Every structure is written in structure tokens, then in C-alpha cells.
Amino acid sequence: MFPINQFENIQTPFYYYDRQLLQQTLDVINREAAKHPGFCVHYAVKANVDPTVLDIIRQSGLGCDCVSGGEVDTCLKVGFEASKIVFAGVGKADWEINLALDADILCFNVESLPELEVISQLAAAKGRTARVAIRVNPNVDAHTHKYITTGLSENKFGISMEMLDDVLAKASAMPNIELVGLHFHIGSQLLELQPFEMLCNRINELQDKIEAKGIRLKSINVGGGLGCDYEDPDKNPIPDFASYFDCYARHLQLRPGQELHFELGRSVVCQMGSLITRVLYVKHGINKKFVILDAGMSDLIRPALYQAHHRLDNISADAASQQTDTYDVVGPICESSDCFGTDEQLPVTKRGDLFAIRSAGAYGQIMASQYNCRRIPSSLVL
Numbered sequence: 001m002f003p004i005n006q007f008e009n010i011q012t013p014f015y016y017y018d019r020q021l022l023q024q025t026l027d028v029i030n031r032e033a034a035k036h037p038g039f040c041v042h043y044a045v046k047a048n049v050d051p052t053v054l055d056i057i058r059q060s061g062l063g064c065d066c067v068s069g070g071e072v073d074t075c076l077k078v079g080f081e082a083s084k085i086v087f088a089g090v091g092k093a094d095w096e097i098n099l100a101l102d103a104d105i106l107c108f109n110v111e112s113l114p115e116l117e118v119i120s121q122l123a124a125a126k127g128r129t130a131r132v133a134i135r136v137n138p139n140v141d142a143h144t145h146k147y148i149t150t151g152l153s154e155n156k157f158g159i160s161m162e163m164l165d166d167v168l169a170k171a172s173a174m175p176n177i178e179l180v181g182l183h184f185h186i187g188s189q190l191l192e193l194q195p196f197e198m199l200c201n202r203i204n205e206l207q208d209k210i211e212a213k214g215i216r217l218k219s220i221n222v223g224g225g226l227g228c229d230y231e232d233p234d235k236n237p238i239p240d241f242a243s244y245f246d247c248y249a250r251h252l253q254l255r256p257g258q259e260l261h262f263e264l265g266r267s268v269v270c271q272m273g274s275l276i277t278r279v280l281y282v283k284h285g286i287n288k289k290f291v292i293l294d295a296g297m298s299d300l301i302r303p304a305l306y307q308a309h310h311r312l313d314n315i316s317a318d319a320a321s322q323q324t325d326t327y328d329v330v331g332p333i334c335e336s337s338d339c340f341g342t343d344e345q346l347p348v349t350k351r352g353d354l355f356a357i358r359s360a361g362a363y364g365q366i367m368a369s370q371y372n373c374r375r376i377p378s379s380l381v382l
């Protein structure tokens with residue numbers, strides 16, 4: 001399944017992106033979302049900004065969700081329409097807000113009252129009106145790793161429900177601010193739909209209260225978070241978007257004409273990517289054997305940062321000779337957390353073999369660093 005002969009002359013480690021799988025994933029997203037009136041899908045750009053990948057996503061018609069001025073700028077440069085760009089983040093700098101105002105993006109997802117005041121001032125200085133959605137912290141537990149849980153009261157994101165009335169009243173009264181909706185994002189890599197269902201219930205309650213105050217909202221934005229199967233990417237190459245959208249269609253009481261926006265990151269690009277790396281050494285310890293790769297945590301930080309596990313495939317090993325052995329698979333970086341797997345059952349491995357570290361299309365290349373003076377891995381889209 002991997003075009004290994006096309007890998008031979010490329011310096012490892014590098015990211016390989018499967019164009020066909022990306023296209024199939026986008027086709028499923030578009031087909032399933034289109035079954036529900038008012039559903040609009042944005043791509044959460046922070047997951048992967050490879051120019052070819054972004055271009056394929058843009059051509060499929062998705063909008064984009066940015067979390068920095070740099071991302072807004074990148075999206076505009078690759079040709080996304082400003083009217084399809086939304087911009088979230090707890091710490092938007094003035095230059096980032098100004099850049100987005102100048103471009104006239106679709107919506108700012110605002111995370112605090114002081115931010116709202118600054119957007120109002122900067123918009124007034126330009127004689128513009130900023131469309132804003134208030135990001136609400138719904139206090140829903142996403143049951144995911146604590147570093148990627150974002151919707152609990154103790155998280156830094158959004159405005160608490162207790163303070164929402166006050167913020168909405170102030171937003172409605174501010175000059176140069178047009179309140180268009182509410183925004184939510186409860187976390188990432190959610191493998192069950194139940195937290196999304198709880199989010200829907202929370203939103204229904206909030207909408208009832210808000211409407212009683214005479215405020216009508218054009219749109220609701222529920223963020224992203226749909227998870228991927230890291231253990232068996234071949235069995236589940238495309239997440240179950242049908243059930244995901246269906247969950248929202250069944251549980252969220254959209255008002256007539258109201259739009260429902262999604263910001264999908266990981267679920268769009270995760271499975272189309274693999275980090276391709278070469279085995280430098282097979283080292284025999286006292287109780288263990290180590291496979292030492294030329295890729296490390298500087299190239300893919302998810303295992304070190306979130307205790308994530310990616311499937312490791314030796315794609316050089318002769319599939320016919322099914323002999324296996326047990327290895328710890330590690331990188332070359334001078335940190336003990338630079339480890340991709342312990343006690344992995346793998347085909348007998350030798351120096352020079354190529355490995356594919358699977359499900360690495362999201363939060364992989366984009367999080368690469370130069371730690372240890374290493375180079376940022378390149379990408380190959382085929």
C-alpha cells in the first residue's frame with residue numbers, strides 16, 4: 001500500500017501524505033454534511049498546513065478555522081475566501097485582529113470580555129464592523145487526554161456560562177460588533193459521541209435562555225474533536241462522519257434558518273499521513289532490543305507530549321517471512337520520552353529498513369521542532 005519505490009531517494013525522516021485517502025475523506029465529509037440543511041464544515045488549519053494538502057482541502061469547498069494571525073494569513077495566501085475563515089484563540093494580538101479585520105473574515109470566535117472590547121476598538125478605528133461569536137466554556141468533560149480537554153471550567157478557553165448573559169448584553173450594545181453566534185470546542189480525539197450529545201443538550205438550554213432575552217443567533221459553531229483510530233488505521237481509514245453529523249442533527253435543536261458550523265482538524269487529515277523513517281540501528285540491551293529510528297520527538301511529538309501511541313509498520317520487511325521479535329522503538333533525541341513504542345511485536349528488523357509511523361497527518365509535521373539542531377521534516381504528497 002505504500003509506494004516504497006518512490007521513497008528510496010528521499011532523505012528520511014519525511015512525511016508522506018496519501019492524496020487519494022485525503023480526497024476520499026473530504027468526499028465523505030461533504031456527502032454526509034450535505035444531508036443536513038445548514039451544516040457548514042471548516043478545516044481546523046492547525047492540524048496540518050502543508051500547501052498541497054491545504055489546496056486539496058480548499059478545492060473541496062471547506063472553510064477554515066484559524067487560531068493565529070499566521071494561520072489567517074496562510075489561508076488567505078493559498079486562496080481561501082475570507083468569507084469562509086473563522087478565527088479563535090484566547091490570546092489574539094492586536095496585529096492579528098487587524099489582519100483579520102482588513103481581510104473581513106467571516107467571524108471572530110471571542111474568548112473573553114477584554115478581547116471583545118479590543119476588537120470593538122480596533123474595528124471602530126477602521127470604520128468596520130466585526131462579526132463575532134462568543135466562545136462558551138460549556139463545562140463538558142470530553143474524556144480525553146488532559147492536554148487536549150478544552151471544555152471544562154478549569155480550562156483557559158472560552159467564557160463560563162455564568163458570565164455569558166453579561167457578555168452577550170455587552171456585545172449586543174457595542175458599536176462595531178455584530179453578534180452572530182455562539183462557539184464551542186470541548187476537546188480533541190474524542191472516540192465516543194456521548195460528550196457531543198451532552199454539548200448539544202447544553203447548547204439547547206443556553207439557546208432557550210438567550211432567546212427569552214430577545215437575542216437571535218445566526219449560527220452555532222460546535223468546534224471539532226472527532227477522533228481517529230490510531231491502533232488500526234487500515235481498518236478505519238475514514239472516521240465515522242455519518243454518525244458524528246447525525247448525533248448533532250438528532251440532539252441539537254437548530255432554529256429555522258440557523259447555520260451549524262463545524263471545525264474538523266484531526267479527523268480530516270490524520271489517517272492520510274505517515275512519518276517515513278529509516279532504521280539506523282538495532283541495538284541489543286540486556287533484557288531488551290531497541291529499534292533506533294532516524295525520526296524522533298522533534299519530528300513527531302505526540303507520543304512524548306500526550307502519551308499517544310501510533311501504529312508502527314516496518315514497510316521494508318518481507319511480508320512472506322513472518323518471523324517477529326519484540327522491540328522498543330525509539331528516536332535519536334537526547335530525551336527518554338523520545339520513544340514511539342515499548343515491547344512492540346514487529347517483523348524481525350534490520351538496519352536500513354523503512355518504517356511508517358502511521359496516523360501522523362494531524363499535529364505531526366506542524367509541531368516539528370529543530371530541537372538538537374535537527375531539520376524540519378519535508379513532505380511528499382502522492
Ligand SMILES: *Cc1c(COP(=O)(O)O)cnc(C)c1O
Nearest residue numbers: 044088188224225263264265266
Ligand atoms: C484545535 C481546534 C479544533 C480542531 O480540533 P480537532 O480535534 O483536530 O478536530 C477546532 N476548533 C478549535 C477552536 C480548535 O482550537
